[in-house]
Amino acid sequence: MKDQNILYYRLQLVLLSLIGIVLEVVKYGGYMFMYYTILSNAMVFLFMTYQVRLMMTQPKSVWSAPKVLRLKAAVTMAIMITMVVYHFMLAPIADDFWRVENIICHYLVPALMFLDTLIFDQQGQYKIFDPILWALTPLVxxxxxxxxxxxxxxxxxxxxxxxFPYFFINVxxxxxxxxxxxxxVICVAYIxxxxxxxxLKSIRRKVRP
Incomplete structure (x- = not known):
């Protein structure tokens, strides 16, 4: 895919993550930042804004550098656990599942971020211990x-x-x-x-002649 099309995709992801956060905060208040969901969506918004800015001002060697993609993978994992934990642990007991902001923050943003990382980012950029380091996010x-x-x-x-924001943390x-x-359980599943x-990102893609 052409870099210009990737840029448009990422601009939409920035906008969508911002919409989800704003809707949650406007409707329910600033305390929503106590939830991992909003914090992880904020991470996506901030990082993708940063990467979009790099794409608009720097050569590809900068915005697709290993250090950028490794950091992006950490953000991707942070938002993916939002979807997984919500879907399997919180959605079954949710009273108001079918809210626009709920679907955006728990499903659309995680899915689009994962697809971005999976499809657009270069292969073979991560280090073997990165998944353990990524697990620091939910632990913190x-x-x-x-x-x-x-x-x-x-x-x-x-x-x-x-x-406590969630039942499973109510000590x-x-x-x-x-x-x-x-x-x-969450940290092991995360790793x-x-x-x-x-x-998936270590599999070598065949280059067409």
Missing amino acids: YCIFALFNGLVTKIPIPDAKDSP TKYGWGYVLRWVV IGGYLLYG
Whole structure:
């Protein structure tokens, strides 16, 4: 695909991620940034804005450099876990699933980001330990969520487990054993998913003569 078409695709992804974030914040308030969903969508918005800017001002050797693509893979994994956790753990108990902003943030942005990384980015750019490093993102968020739930206790309106954003992080209600099991499961699944992405992006593509 021509670089110009890739640029248009990425501009749409920037716009879509921004729309999802704005809709969530305008409708429900700034506390939405306590949720991993909004933070991961913000990561997509910021990174893709950065990459689009590089595409518009720098040669391809810069915006497709290994360090840029490795960072992008970290963002891709961060938003993909948003979709996976929501779909399998939170969607079944959601009261208001069919909201435009919900579909954008949990499904459209993750899917489009994954396709962008899978299709447009050069193969063989990641290092063998990158998937483990990518797993730091949900781990840091869990620490942040636990700190808020136990120390700062900033209330999250409409959250059933406030001041914890998610039920599986509510250590006060379920105990440390329950929460740590979920954290381990999520991190292990995250690392496995990271190595799947690593494997897909390590496959050599045949170059047409």
